[in-house]
Amino acid sequence: MTSTVTKLFDFDNTLAKALPELVLPWQPVEVPSPELVAVNREVAAAVSVDADALAGEAGVAVLAGNAVPDGTETVAMAYAGHQFGSYSPRLGDGRALLLGEVIDSEGNRVDLHLKGSGRTPFSRGGDGKATVGPMLREFLMAEAMYALGVPTGRALAVVTTGEQIHRQKPEPGAVLTRVAASHLRVGTFEYAVRLEDRSVVRRLADYAIERHYPDLVGEPSPSMELLRSVIGVQASLIARWMLVGFIHGVMNTDNMAISGETIDYGPCAFMDRYDQRTVYSSIDHQGRYAFGNQPTIAHWNLTRLAETLLPVIAEENGVEPEALIPVLSDVLDTFGDRFRADWADGMRAKLGLSEAADGDDDLLRSLVEMLQEQRLDYTSFFRSLARTLRDDGPVPEAAEAWVATWRERLAAEGRDPAEVADAMDAVNPIYIPRNHLVDEALAAAELGDMEPFDTLLSVLTDPFTERDGLDRYAEPAPEDFDRTFRTFCGT
DSSP, X not given: OOXXXXXXXXXXXXXXXXXXXXXXXXXXXXXXXXXXXXXXXXXXHHTTOOHHHHHSHHHHHHHHTSEEETTOOOEEEOOOEEETTEEESOOOOSSEEEXXXXXXXXXXXXXXXXXXXXXXXXXXXXXXXXXXXXXXXXXXXXXXXXXXXXXXXXXXXXXXXXXXXXXXXEEEEEEEEEEESOOOBHHHHHHHTTSSOTHHHHHHHHHHHHHHOGGGTTOXXXXXXXXXXXXXHHHHHHHHHHHHTEEOSOOOGGGBXXXXXXXXXXXXXXXXXXXXXXXXBTTOTTOTTOGGGHHHHHHHHHHHHHHHHHHHHHHXXXXXXXXXXXXXXXXXXXXXXXXXXXXXXXXXXXXXXXXXXXXXXXXXXXXXXXXXXXXXXXXXXXXXXXHHHTXXXXXXXXXXXXXXXXXXXXXXXXXXXXXXXXXXXXXXXXXXXXXXXXXXXXXXXXTTOOHHHHHHHHHHTSTTSOOTTOGGGGSOOOHHHHHHOOBOOOO
């Protein structure tokens, strides 16, 4: 039985109060011997908690789920979802609990969420536990994405539990505490719309608007504007994933956040050699969520969201739902244009181009074709372009023809090459979570050695600044490693 402790956080529970149909009060499972192995002091400060207090006995007890802070009731969130295209009507937090909501240092309401806190009624036969490798992976990936400027939830802390959890082999148990704008998902709407009480999905839409898009309050059809807003933030998010070579790995509808943040990292990874077909997830056997498929899948997921909002939008407009299907189809089709515009703007910045010009579509298309054909390292290629502007190194021989075209396009802008190179380095990382280095750090952590993890985390939190002695962190994995590498979700 978990106990309560003196208040570490100033918690609220607005979701549970507004939508009790979508939560289930539940207690975390007590663990035998919790130990703090990673704490994010920046995130702690942002949620107004003393990192030193978190590292104390009472703080670690909360992070492990052995104690619940005063002023909150932990709940498991209910949601459904399409997993690899197939609908599952009852998923929910099978190994996670919402600790509560706090107001961060910027005045925003955010969730504090435990992952790996034991079985819940949504566990579907699972043990509800997590292991240290996947929890540290999520910590590492979230911080890398944050440093790269990609919207993301973030990790507050990881504690080991003193247990051995059986996966492919026995692994140390762990609990992650993470922070996100919320954990409302497309799958939350899929669950709500199928409840007997038809008011739940409307109230959920109102709650999502009030929490994430308050400017929409008072619109004639706020739920239609909610759909437009989520389409916009997801188009921007997926473009940013593609610009840095990130592969989520499991883009099920229950892993798509209404807020537009990256959540539920699972078997994610960064691409080394460019290939639109890249898949690292051990459970994506058909390549549904391959790197190049991510925009298409996002559109598919958003279509599922539109389906759940259709009756609410129809009610707001006083029409039958069938009459709105062509309208919603047109709204959904804006995703492609918004994604392509965001991606093209981001790619121009990566190439040092300050303005759009005729011929850019062909330039970018030929770039992707060349990268695909030559399987060049995606991250280091853009850094090599900046070096050529400083006369500080060649580009790969296979790229020379394309680079000549790019340099002609750049020269037409008439800017100082050194300034352009500096601008490119400010948006093109030299350090990303290279898969072999992540694997190395997590393997050491499973044996109790946190030094490789701490070093890698330090490198990734400043990804744009080249530093002496860090050459290996900028190099891609050996090709034989990359060809066989797989990531696991940890369940």
